[in-house]
Amino acid sequence: MFLYLSTWAEIERFLERSRTIVIPIGSNEQHGPTGLLGTDWMCPEIIAGEAQKKADILIAPTFNIGMAQHHLGFPGTISLRPSTFIAAIGDWTRSLAGHGFEKIFFLNGHGGNVASIEAAFSEIYCEASFARRQSGFALKLCNWWDLEGVDKLARDQFPTGHGMHATPSEIAVTQWAYPNSTKSADYSPQIAPSGPIREALDFRARHPDGRMGSDPAQATPEKGRQLVELAAQSLVRALDAFSREAMPG
Amino acid sequence: MFLYLSTWAEIERFLERSRTIVIPIGSNEQHGPTGLLGTDWMCPEIIAGEAQKKADILIAPTFNIGMAQHHLGFPGTISLRPSTFIAAIGDWTRSLAGHGFEKIFFLNGHGGNVASIEAAFSEIYCEASFARRQSGFALKLCNWWDLEGVDKLARDQFPTGHGMHATPSEIAVTQWAYPNSTKSADYSPQIAPSGPIREALDFRARHPDGRMGSDPAQATPEKGRQLVELAAQSLVRALDAFSREAMPG
Amino acid sequence: MFLYLSTWAEIERFLERSRTIVIPIGSNEQHGPTGLLGTDWMCPEIIAGEAQKKADILIAPTFNIGMAQHHLGFPGTISLRPSTFIAAIGDWTRSLAGHGFEKIFFLNGHGGNVASIEAAFSEIYCEASFARRQSGFALKLCNWWDLEGVDKLARDQFPTGHGMHATPSEIAVTQWAYPNSTKSADYSPQIAPSGPIREALDFRARHPDGRMGSDPAQATPEKGRQLVELAAQSLVRALDAFSREAMPG
């Protein structure tokens, strides 16, 4: 069930049977010569969309711009500062918690978001903690590749050249969901170099075509289908477990 | 051309032929008993999507959460504070301007966003103005119903009961684009009351089912199709005019 | 009754008979070759001052610096960033609401303030809306030229060349109230050009003498007197209506 395709009255009824919501969250940033700029927010959106076909879960609109400052040297990247990101996640959370959502699950598609999202959680909890009161909600961050079994499947599919950015697994997912947008290019070198992540110009100097440690040529739509199917199943189970967790306090 | 379905290299090439980009921007908020929560961001996304089939224009990812504090009394609404909204629009703008975009066109779908978006533009321009230097870009806000001819068509389609929120025109647009998500309900009264906009509880007390002055029962997918087609054509012309405007300075 | 010429005990007694207060709010910015830099905050101050002679209303100190970033290319302009403006309006509101004022009426003299003031209202209401509680106060913005009958009078007085900035109507108001400060100049062209509003250098390039679409030479003190008198009467009525509105909730 997609929140954006529902009426408020339908959400009111959903809240009578569940207090859990999933927010697909990612980034809009370069993904190498063939990866789509939307890859990191499309992957969790695709997986969440598949999962809601299998179970009575609620999917929030996608939080599509994240923390991608190091990719700003490549055209098309859009980034929030961490401070803006933290403020926005706070507003989303306060909006949803005020409706009665008690378990807010962020399904993340961008490793560079993790620190800022966790900092945002702490910033939100601070309100309750400084006042020594209960917040009334629990926040959970989960990268889609950390859903049960997914990382193992990706390693089986791509034993070498998986890398850290513009990985064949994320590109496979978008190939399956958006087959008309599949791009091709010659990669040189076949597996991209790695290195520390600093500001945008430094990143582009180190990674001239945008990839980090990856060989996206291995991606296929079929591998994407396998990843999405497994991830969607695992997401349903993860949400069920999160829903049954005792509330903070 | 959708930015999120492109590679950075494709955007680099696009910048050689154009410096203009469209950002669909809206809100995720209650739209009465039958309107979809995503209506206000889906409408500009739908129109921009149609327009990019007709012309070589570039569509950014949709900015889907706006300023909707007064709707927070209805489940499913998600709102940013104006200060967060301003910060985020600033980061989007700085990201895009740094790539060389000089004309940034916000196609808006939510009246309640207007003040905050304009305040955001002023906040961004302040950086150049305090320093008495040129910004290097121009920002434009346009509500989709203010595109040439659109308001007249809506008034012709809905001579009474168009109203200000959960209007039949916006609902028609979503009915055309998402036919499987069309909802129905009995409206009472048929045309909803109007009133001042203050905080969320006050809004819900004044507008118990969420509508303001509207009768959404008049919406049909066909009327939506007409609106989208006209708006898309007008958007292409508006972008062309904006692109040809002299740069600030 | 002016708050600044009262003691706290007098305000305490005023609150027993009314919960309404007027804040004249404007901007300090260039107004063409003959307009005073203080025009936009002096006009609402003058009108409110006249109104309090006619009725038992309370006038707060004048909020004299607003959002005028686009005028910073002309010496003497002072501007707040929208974010600062929003913070300050919030502090004024919280100060007054804590004393028991329930209806806070901003009488505005600068079109460029409107977006930021409305964004400020939303920012303030957010505190109540996120918490799903009542704010306890209502905020209203009214430009002095939107007081009942005033715009019609101005159009009658100045059928051509009224324009949008450094208008003959606002200059007439200051001529009447500050007759010793009337300035004169040759205008070229007689009616100034118009255009989009962006950053300061762009504004000055488009509007070399600071005017937008106006011919201030038509201003006279007598026309100013008529405007002030009518506006003061309409303000008293507007405040009465606002005072009798039901409180939010």
Added chain:
Amino acid sequence: MFLYLSTWAEIERFLERSRTIVIPIGSNEQHGPTGLLGTDWMCPEIIAGEAQKKADILIAPTFNIGMAQHHLGFPGTISLRPSTFIAAIGDWTRSLAGHGFEKIFFLNGHGGNVASIEAAFSEIYCEASFARRQSGFALKLCNWWDLEGVDKLARDQFPTGHGMHATPSEIAVTQWAYPNSTKSADYSPQIAPSGPIREALDFRARHPDGRMGSDPAQATPEKGRQLVELAAQSLVRALDAFSREAMPG
């Protein structure tokens, strides 16, 4: 010369002969049973107004709301948070410095403002200091009672019961300038108590009628006249000295 009664062209010419500007700055806050709520911003405004009759100096609009959180327990007080105050002083400064003002003199009327204004100066200088560059301007804070000779005169006029808040000297200044607004009351005790300054409720509990250590009954318009005349003369000299100071660097 008052900036608000000038045109931008007049300020442009003033800048050719001087780079110095005076900002009267104060607070709008309770001043005991007989003191006017505007006392603290009216005093520097009155003195600056008198000084500009004697010399070619430029007076900015009055910054009329300051840091008065401890007075919020008394109706009519309006306060900024220090963080808002700092932001606003920064925007005033950046606006003026961008026009070419190099010496910005804040003539202050409220002791409670001092810390926040000095913090604001440091905040502004930080921009230059972190970048290890020159700011291009110098900021100076001067309380009107610290102008040469003024404190001695006040002590001669009021050897006992001058106190720290709602002092007879500041009330005398407003009596002279606003004779129609002189108020009277019985004071009990004749000289008010003193104590630490904390939050608003604490302040009102310690100082039930708002005074701190003062006996305002000693104020007379004539004493006010003497204070204003002396302060105005000293202000002219202070500005002259400040103007001749070498620029930072």
Added chain:
Amino acid sequence: MFLYLSTWAEIERFLERSRTIVIPIGSNEQHGPTGLLGTDWMCPEIIAGEAQKKADILIAPTFNIGMAQHHLGFPGTISLRPSTFIAAIGDWTRSLAGHGFEKIFFLNGHGGNVASIEAAFSEIYCEASFARRQSGFALKLCNWWDLEGVDKLARDQFPTGHGMHATPSEIAVTQWAYPNSTKSADYSPQIAPSGPIREALDFRARHPDGRMGSDPAQATPEKGRQLVELAAQSLVRALDAFSREAMPG
């Protein structure tokens, strides 16, 4: 008793017998050719450390970075912006007040901190004052040289050349506590010049070796011992008086 060398259970027990805590606060900044960069935070830390040997008082960790923007022209200086400083003091205060501390005593070692710390206090009190409620705690700022008798002793020890920065008294304190870190240099002139404090480059131009009005050559460890001993005794008495003050309200 040092908080950092205690367990939470020991602090829980301390709160049963006292609600007062001391925070040594200073700055890390250049102190002339021989003064240590840590002088301003080490002095209050040293004095507080000595005092806790004499009485059952609790010393918080040292707040070691303050507002030192004007010293940034000298290597080793680290400064917070006032806005950051205010935010951080707020968080410290909220953390401690939530544990039940009601009297929070900031023992300060840097004159340049005073304005920002006082502004921070006002910012914190604003939360209670805007809401017209009690804060539940009292904040006190005391420079170590303002502890009873200390300034007189320093003047007796250093009748000339005490100055305002890199003073012989503060250097004596660090010489006593850190005898192995005593430095020497030729001073030229023997007593440094004074002047206004603006941005960093200006400060270094006016005070080429970093001193302001001081002759640190007069410092000796023995004089430092006398200062620390007296200051520690006075601190114990000041804390006792502060503890016995009635709570705000």
Added chain:
Amino acid sequence: MFLYLSTWAEIERFLERSRTIVIPIGSNEQHGPTGLLGTDWMCPEIIAGEAQKKADILIAPTFNIGMAQHHLGFPGTISLRPSTFIAAIGDWTRSLAGHGFEKIFFLNGHGGNVASIEAAFSEIYCEASFARRQSGFALKLCNWWDLEGVDKLARDQFPTGHGMHATPSEIAVTQWAYPNSTKSADYSPQIAPSGPIREALDFRARHPDGRMGSDPAQATPEKGRQLVELAAQSLVRALDAFSREAMPG
């Protein structure tokens, strides 16, 4: 070499031979029934102190308060909000980078700091990345237990009951450095439970004595000595490698 025990002239000379600095950073928070509140900032301070005996490295003052909101349910904990933490790390970095430090190494002692520190790095890099310029410095975060070999040693020393908070390894380090502050208590259960980290009240409910998964009774000063010695050696090597890394760009 400790910065706080140096003069500015000594730092100026240091910068001629190295552009690298170490900032010990931690938290002041409960560490179970026997751990010291200062454990997390003392450990990196102790290790850095030991390392500077072995090599010509420069140690900044300790950043002693971090992000510990979840521990605020236990007396003595002091926490910054992530937003404050980010602002402060930015000011430290700008201060040091302005002096010419190009490699800033944060030696961290608190797992809960990691997300906020990484978010701070991104926030700082954003300034350069939005402007598409080079920052001129590189930032590195390293937990002391991630220094080469340290984690392996700790696992050898404490094969069971090491846990995540109030670990025997960190307590051993403080026992070695502060032998007089060693505390003892009966632990029940011997190995503490684990669980998710949310707000403060929830944390205390889940972990009644403050420990997470650890058995601190295994700590001994001798094990602490081994850890410090190894960590200090590895720190020297890590700094050397970091110093030799190519600069961003």
